[in-house]
Amino acid sequence: MSKFWRAYVAAVETFCFAGIAAILFVGVLQVFARYVLDSSLFWSEEFMRYLMLWIVAVGAGISYSRGQFLGMRMAVEKLPQGMRRKADVVAAICILIFLGVIVWYGIAFSWGTRRQTAIALGLSMFWIHISVVVGALLLAVHVALNELFGVARSSARAEHLMGAEEAL
Amino acid sequence: MIWLGSTFLLTLLIGMPIAFVLGFSALAYFVTTGQTNFLLVMPQRMLAGMDMFVLLAIPLFVLAGSIMDVGGLTRRLIGFANSIVGRFRGGLSLTAVWGCFLFGGVSGSAAADAAAIGTVMVPDMKRQGYDVDYSAALIAVSSLMAPLVPPSIAMILYGALSGTSIAQLLIAGLAPGILLATLLSVYAIIVARRRNYPTAPAQSLAEIVQGFWKAIPVLLLPVIIVVGIRGGIFTATEAAAIAAIYALLVATFLYRAMTWAFLKEAFISTAIITSAIYFLVAIANIAGFIFAMEQLPQQAVALLTGISDDPLVILLMVNIILLFMGMFLDTIGVLILTVPALMAIGSTLGLDPVHLGVMVVFNVLVGFVTPPVGLCLFVIAGVTGRPMERIAVAALPMIGIALIVLALITLFPQISLFLPELLGAR
Amino acid sequence: EPVTLRLGHPVFEAHPIHDTAVRFKEAVERISNGDVTVEIYPARQLGDVKELAEGVQFGTVDMTVNSTSAYATLEPAIDAFQLPGAIPDYEGFVTMAKSAEARAIMDRLENHGMVALGVYDGGLRHFMTVGEPVESLEDMKGLKTRVAPNRMFLDAWSAVGVNPTPMAYGEVYSALETGTLDAVEINLTSIESEKYYEIGKAVTLTGQYFWPGFLLVNKNKFDSLTPEQQAAMRQAADEIVEPQVMAVKELDTKVLKRLDELGIPVVTPSDAFKAELAAAFAPVVEQYEAIDPLIADFSAKAKMLTPAAQ
Ligand code: NA
Ligand code: NA
Numbered sequence: 001m002s003k004f005w006r007a008y009v010a011a012v013e014t015f016c017f018a019g020i021a022a023i024l025f026v027g028v029l030q031v032f033a034r035y036v037l038d039s040s041l042f043w044s045e046e047f048m049r050y051l052m053l054w055i056v057a058v059g060a061g062i063s064y065s066r067g068q069f070l071g072m073r074m075a076v077e078k079l080p081q082g083m084r085r086k087a088d089v090v091a092a093i094c095i096l097i098f099l100g101v102i103v104w105y106g107i108a109f110s111w112g113t114r115r116q117t118a119i120a121l122g123l124s125m126f127w128i129h130i131s132v133v134v135g136a137l138l139l140a141v142h143v144a145l146n147e148l149f150g151v152a153r154s155s156a157r158a159e160h161l162m163g164a165e166e167a168l
Numbered sequence: 169m170i171w172l173g174s175t176f177l178l179t180l181l182i183g184m185p186i187a188f189v190l191g192f193s194a195l196a197y198f199v200t201t202g203q204t205n206f207l208l209v210m211p212q213r214m215l216a217g218m219d220m221f222v223l224l225a226i227p228l229f230v231l232a233g234s235i236m237d238v239g240g241l242t243r244r245l246i247g248f249a250n251s252i253v254g255r256f257r258g259g260l261s262l263t264a265v266w267g268c269f270l271f272g273g274v275s276g277s278a279a280a281d282a283a284a285i286g287t288v289m290v291p292d293m294k295r296q297g298y299d300v301d302y303s304a305a306l307i308a309v310s311s312l313m314a315p316l317v318p319p320s321i322a323m324i325l326y327g328a329l330s331g332t333s334i335a336q337l338l339i340a341g342l343a344p345g346i347l348l349a350t351l352l353s354v355y356a357i358i359v360a361r362r363r364n365y366p367t368a369p370a371q372s373l374a375e376i377v378q379g380f381w382k383a384i385p386v387l388l389l390p391v392i393i394v395v396g397i398r399g400g401i402f403t404a405t406e407a408a409a410i411a412a413i414y415a416l417l418v419a420t421f422l423y424r425a426m427t428w429a430f431l432k433e434a435f436i437s438t439a440i441i442t443s444a445i446y447f448l449v450a451i452a453n454i455a456g457f458i459f460a461m462e463q464l465p466q467q468a469v470a471l472l473t474g475i476s477d478d479p480l481v482i483l484l485m486v487n488i489i490l491l492f493m494g495m496f497l498d499t500i501g502v503l504i505l506t507v508p509a510l511m512a513i514g515s516t517l518g519l520d521p522v523h524l525g526v527m528v529v530f531n532v533l534v535g536f537v538t539p540p541v542g543l544c545l546f547v548i549a550g551v552t553g554r555p556m557e558r559i560a561v562a563a564l565p566m567i568g569i570a571l572i573v574l575a576l577i578t579l580f581p582q583i584s585l586f587l588p589e590l591l592g593a594r
Numbered sequence: 595e596p597v598t599l600r601l602g603h604p605v606f607e608a609h610p611i612h613d614t615a616v617r618f619k620e621a622v623e624r625i626s627n628g629d630v631t632v633e634i635y636p637a638r639q640l641g642d643v644k645e646l647a648e649g650v651q652f653g654t655v656d657m658t659v660n661s662t663s664a665y666a667t668l669e670p671a672i673d674a675f676q677l678p679g680a681i682p683d684y685e686g687f688v689t690m691a692k693s694a695e696a697r698a699i700m701d702r703l704e705n706h707g708m709v710a711l712g713v714y715d716g717g718l719r720h721f722m723t724v725g726e727p728v729e730s731l732e733d734m735k736g737l738k739t740r741v742a743p744n745r746m747f748l749d750a751w752s753a754v755g756v757n758p759t760p761m762a763y764g765e766v767y768s769a770l771e772t773g774t775l776d777a778v779e780i781n782l783t784s785i786e787s788e789k790y791y792e793i794g795k796a797v798t799l800t801g802q803y804f805w806p807g808f809l810l811v812n813k814n815k816f817d818s819l820t821p822e823q824q825a826a827m828r829q830a831a832d833e834i835v836e837p838q839v840m841a842v843k844e845l846d847t848k849v850l851k852r853l854d855e856l857g858i859p860v861v862t863p864s865d866a867f868k869a870e871l872a873a874a875f876a877p878v879v880e881q882y883e884a885i886d887p888l889i890a891d892f893s894a895k896a897k898m899l900t901p902a903a904q
Contacts, residue, residue, distance in 0.1 A: 069186075216645045404765070457640065
């Protein structure tokens, strides 16, 4: 299990690294092509947008485990241990229900839009839209493992107390 | 609607992450109103919310900031600030304020600013006899300048959520940032006189030039952003990519501080932080759909204009509501919940969208330093090891100063708008 | 059993697309004696172009008025409505909008769960520059020009020799203003509504293509209506075509007057320039005519139009 988990984390990190690098490279290339070469790229903007959707999908689970999804913990922290645990389980179940709905309807949506094509890249929009399903599935796995089974919490969590707000 | 509200409050209270609070509440709304045919809208709206080119500035500015934060960058900025303001009474506290300001020029993030400047400055200030809670509070409030000075991720987010020009918002935040820095400096000097805090020896012109020279590669980053956008070389979004590549080149070839391990970590954590923000934006787009269907923004306008027809009274009420929400909710959450209604209020009152944007962003940023939930308070408490309540108490007069700045930018739109106008960005 | 339909569209209330929605609402409520009512949700409240397109397809939005180009990847024949240089003027657009050739293309959307009740106009597209006025094909060469994201436009503008630049619509104003872009192909009403006159230096009335919008209703929703209600909707959709399109023409006249007041030069292209443009577009038009017989039919019919002015 832990070997499998490490491989999964490594794969996610590699994808995120390559993805951000690609966005940086193409973003600079887009400026260079238009301003220096006088020949604008027509695919770059679409490529970056859709790649970012996939980075979010792949990274969201780990992001959750690293404590980037901030909530209002004031009230819960004041509860006794047992009650707090119950509140966390209820919260986790609500999250899993929500993510389940996203997965179910995300599949329906992706399938229903398969005949749309990405204008510049030419591939079926199914491959873009299905990213939300992958993201919700990975999040669900992380939420279930962290909150229901108490495993797979990233050791880096303490260093990442701040959450998504960190970027503001 | 009752179901929506109570689900929201209940899930919020049991500590569920705000993104899921909103998502689950939306689900409860569709189910309890019998509109299950709209469940399909949820993944659709999530994708559409994230599929915006301007949002790409977020990962790229996060990346630029984290790369710039290696190789002794913070020390260089502080050294330069100290060479100019250190000679005054309470010189070190002034250095902290203007160090935060300069750091804001490379980072779009208040939390990063508080962490970076706090780590370096608080021990120095403590050594020179400054009260630690006071030092921590001063840096926490000063760090609000980072999202005001370009680059600014908060401004990008507001622009993306509201459809306001991001290029104009970025430039419009600068003057309020300088105003905040100036008023905080005045306060710091008064405190220093009263408590007899020391001054640093005045530095010669040669030393100032040397400090400036060392800091130049860093100070150039915001200049490149503004000049590049104004000069028609790149758009506000593309500026983020240019900033990141510039940071990468400076860190690698000039400072020679870039290691493979650091680079990898910077890219990966950029993806991870951005994932969480994008997820919030995605959920915001579901919330926006429900707000539109229920005509909530129009109701909010009707409610406020029913109380008074004086634009200033309405703006005062808006500011108070935002400040109250900012005490308990995180900044992105406040923006998500209020932007649709704010846009409706803005167009009813005929407000300039850029002015409104600066006012709103400044307001929600104040939430970073107000207890009980204040990100910059958390960060600086972590850095200094002091209890958050003590820092919050020490911060109170400075929060008052921030509120004065908020009142000024609310009353005088020109504070925000003159720079975009001067630079011809309007 | 009276029915209320929710109509979402992506533009502000000054735009011709909103006018289409309002005219339809008025007409259908009148014809059906209030049996069919329409609630309009303007300005992207229910989603942007793509979301509305999908929304009507899935039935999460009952109706929309939405750019035809948003459906071009779903049914390539839809590019026919915007073949460069095909329709000479607004009168011609009315004729084509009511033609059997247009109907044949619109009926294809039923394969995707939508009924297209009609096609209307958002404004003839022209060429606005932030530099020198464009008076010949030579002047256009290499200009960084914002082009709406669509394959055919990209092909057409590449053939002309500009540097076609896709850009998110929200960034276009700033980009023109700072010189990141040199030009934009746009309709006159948007120059007014988006305040492009603040930054534009000149407008050349190239009139390359229209910016049509479909009035669409979800097919299941439409099929669930009574025959009388359906007939009322069809009738309302038909009767508003001409007044809607002519209202856009009138709006153009107003904008031209306003541009004149603002001292922004408006260039009417010479016959030689027009011929150059047409020659540049010709191979692209041929290429797209070959894609689908419905495009070829539409184009053939359009070629028989004579400009109303002559
Ligand atoms: Na900044
Ligand atoms: Na707060």
